[in-house]
Amino acid sequence: MNVHLSRTRELTKQLVCGLIAAAGIVTFSAWAGEHATKDEAVSMVKKGVAFIKANGKDKAYAEITNKQGAFVDRDLYLVVYALDGTVRAHGANEKMVGRNLIELKDVDGKPFVQERVEMAKKQASFWQDYKFTNPTTKKIEPKSMYCEKLDDSVVCGGIYK
Numbered sequence: 001m002n003v004h005l006s007r008t009r010e011l012t013k014q015l016v017c018g019l020i021a022a023a024g025i026v027t028f029s030a031w032a033g034e035h036a037t038k039d040e041a042v043s044m045v046k047k048g049v050a051f052i053k054a055n056g057k058d059k060a061y062a063e064i065t066n067k068q069g070a071f072v073d074r075d076l077y078l079v080v081y082a083l084d085g086t087v088r089a090h091g092a093n094e095k096m097v098g099r100n101l102i103e104l105k106d107v108d109g110k111p112f113v114q115e116r117v118e119m120a121k122k123q124a125s126f127w128q129d130y131k132f133t134n135p136t137t138k139k140i141e142p143k144s145m146y147c148e149k150l151d152d153s154v155v156c157g158g159i160y161k
Helices: 002-032 038-055 055-065 112-122
Strands: 076-082 087-090 125-133 142-152 153-160
Touching: 038 055, 038 076, 038 153, 055 076, 055 087, 076 112, 087 125, 112 125, 112 142, 112 153, 125 153
Parallel strands: none
Antiparallel strands: 076 087, 076 153, 125 142, 142 153
């Protein structure tokens, strides 16, 4: 009887340890995939630029602005600005489309839209850092935005840090 009880306890201990390890892996995997990566941001911007070129601005901007569309993934979404600061498409907030945000500043007073369009006038692609409200957490967080100039606009997608 003692041998059987001992073996049952050992198997129970192994099962519990296995379940704890599995839960840790699942939790870590979910946490690791919660936020977009730099590579995913670059890939999505390139995909967006290609989509605009292939489908035209009207169709592409509508798809980019669609929250259930191909250009929204967790906390990663695309934004397209004209080089005067007017929003042409916005994957997180359709109410921004058509608004000129050139004067918009982050919580630290950084005029990030103005900086972004100025950078786009000088560089084909770039990363920009500022602070912005994360649409999934609703908190102001540090953000890095990858952008590519396309004709008279700049297409951007960012990650929260």
